[in-house]
Amino acid sequence: MNYVHLKVRRQDTPEGLSYWEEFRVPYEPEMTVEHLLTCVQRDPVTADGLPTTPVAWECNCHEESCGACAMVINGRARLACGIVVEDLNEPITLEPMATFPVMRDLVVDRQSMSDAVAGLDAWTEFDGFRNGPIPTMTQATRDTCASLASCIMCGACCDACPQVSERSPYAGAFYIAYALLLNARLDSPTGRARRLDALRGPQGIVGCANVHNCDIVCPQGIPLATVNAQAQWQVMKHAVRSFFFG
């Protein structure tokens, strides 16, 4: 029988130390990394034959649309449900995304992402939620917005970016993409200026050093390098405009 050689960086508690554990998982064609972890749950025994605990990780949708299972697979942030063992070199190493605090094993706390987005006033205001007609929108605008809106908040862009760390307030490429989405989507002029100010602030584009790792790792294929360049241009126009017209 063929086995898949798996190495997992584990950590029991947020305060605990991390350690490596290796597993030999019976191979099945086209099994995903998520599937490997499921096998470890059912048979939590290390490669040395010692009993251990199941590896903790998050997964909800199993089809690359919820972003929960993002983790570092062979050195790169990816979705565990979206990659099969045939596409990976062995041993397959799994680590939690280093940018975020570890909760347990591969589970990380991504609350900082939600907090950053909440700071953008990321919502549309209403007088009453059933009233009002359908506003028209051109296909071109819709397509631009839809690409930005395909972000699943997995955090891969934060993990891959050398600029996102506890030493820097920079939120990450997802934040810039969300701000641009809101400004492209909503026609509220006040909100727009406030969001451009936020993008000019410490969480925003000044933190980006144009390394463009985000662009490479984004599992949704959002062109984040282009997005960041657009944001820089918009913020500059906004800065010049507010300098002259207040």
Next chain:
Amino acid sequence: MNDETTKIVVVGGTIAGMIATIAAAEKGAHVTLGSCVPLARSSDTTFKDGIAAVVYPEAYGDSTAQHVRDTLAAEGAGVDEVCVQRMCERAPGFIRFLTRAGALFNRTSEGDLEQHSAPGHTQPRIARVDDATGSHVVRILEEQIRRFEARGRVERKEYVVPLSLVFDEEDRCRGVVIMQRTNHACMALKADAVILATRRYAGLYGNAPYTPHGLVIDDAQMTTQKGLFAAGSCAQGYYGEHALDGNVMAAHLVGGAYAGESACLYVAGLTTHADDLGSSLFERASDREEKFNKEIMNRTEGENPYIVAADLSDVVEKGACDEGELNALEERAGKTAIPDQLSWWNDGLIVTRDLQNKIVLARMVAQNDLK
């Protein structure tokens, strides 16, 4: 009574749960929304087929009545005519709401909503966002939840698992016991009304009759248990086993919001509120769950619950499972031991507790298949 005191708890961060929260908050209630995953990571993100709603009746000669006829013709016996009528009438309002809130439905070259065709629908009446309608709707609803959070109208609790419901002496539903996924701490959330919009309803149902297609509901979307409402995949009647494309999401939106509004009306008619009941009822309920958790965690000898859960889903997926198989699984489920003693982010505990719920559901499916 003062609207400020209306306390509603919604169980389940699904599309139905989120729209129920928004609808109740719009009516002035204070809503606590509990979800076992972050709202943005709901498995409802996987809905792909769009939302069925007649938004441009003139353009295609379509009508609500035609949508009702198509639905009844295709889904037949499994559905309730009143629910279907409500869904078809109200669905267009939700398309308008979602679009204004920023949902990026596909557009025609003129900038109107593109209406897609699908088998069973005699006219094109489906709004889609490429092949990711679920993800986009989840995002828009989460944004609206955030809007109410900023105003103190909604409190979201993520990474909490619902364990049981709390009933008062008059058998009215008064709350729900939840467990933190991190440290497994249990707490009872007090409520004047509870709305279930979770797939975990089987273990929660109290004495309310339910079927594999959800809880039995009345015209106000209340279950037979007073104060307990159901929406989304918990509510029976909106769609059958072979739902037409777009009808499921339409039903979850319409039914969810209707449950939120109905719950507010129900609370307005109450004379006593959850806050008047004292805390011992709620403490007892959460103590009971803590005790059960400890009992499970203390088991050292037994089968791995993940294996029993996998076998159970195999049996259910295969279909037509017999009584004997289920009895055997139930016996195994009662004798599991988690291969992990740590009371911190231990999903084995949730899997163990879910086993009982899943067996109850599997029995319902089996009995239904026999009929």
